[in-house]
Amino acid sequence: MKHYALKTAGVIAAAALALAGCSNSEQASTEGSSAADKASSAASSAASSATEKPDSDHALTLEDGVVRATTEGKDMTAAFGTIHNNTDKDINIVGVHSDDIKANMFQLHEVVDGVMKEKEGGFVVPANGDLKLQPGGNHFMFMEIQEPVQAGDEVDLEVKLADGSTVDFDDVPVRTFGAGDEDYGDFQDNGEHEHHHH
Secondary structure (H helix, E strand, C coil), rough: HHHHHHHHHHHHHHHHHHHHHHHHHHHHHHHHHHHHHHHHHHHHHHHHHHHCCCCCCHHHHEEEEECCCCCCCCEEEEEEEEEEEEECCCCCEEEEEECCEEEEEEEEEEEEEEEEECCCCCHHHHHCCEECCCCCEEEEEEEEEEECCCCCCCEEEEECCCCCCEEEEEEEEEEECCCCCCCCCCHHHHHHHCCCCC
């Protein structure tokens, strides 16, 4: 009788182990399925995001960006480069600002018949096209500067769009080139520096 009881206990123990193994297997299967579902969901979400329109920080990029270093006795400078529109719609830039440049006035300027003046209505960057900021043409102007903008520094620029949003152009290099306050004519004689938006 004792032998039978031990044998029965062994059968029960084996059955319990089998059930536990089955339960663990089912749990692992369930967890694996859950992980697969999560991965599938994440992939689907990523694919959806990839097809969405870029946000404003990616809508515009700045290439060959440079800020002219200030010279002694001068309280104005400018920024140049090529702004590329990565969208299929025109983008209207209506303002510019920089916390790194201590200026009282930040303006969008154009040169007409050799005379530099504020650009009414701002700059329009055409859909999938470029806006060139260059000496003798359109440029960002910083005036009544309180502290020198020194060659070798990097500054962050923020442009304001007509829809109220802003776009940042980070780490724009500051360089010295011997242009006058309104001429900037010899800028193009200097080497170019490629700059991309981060």
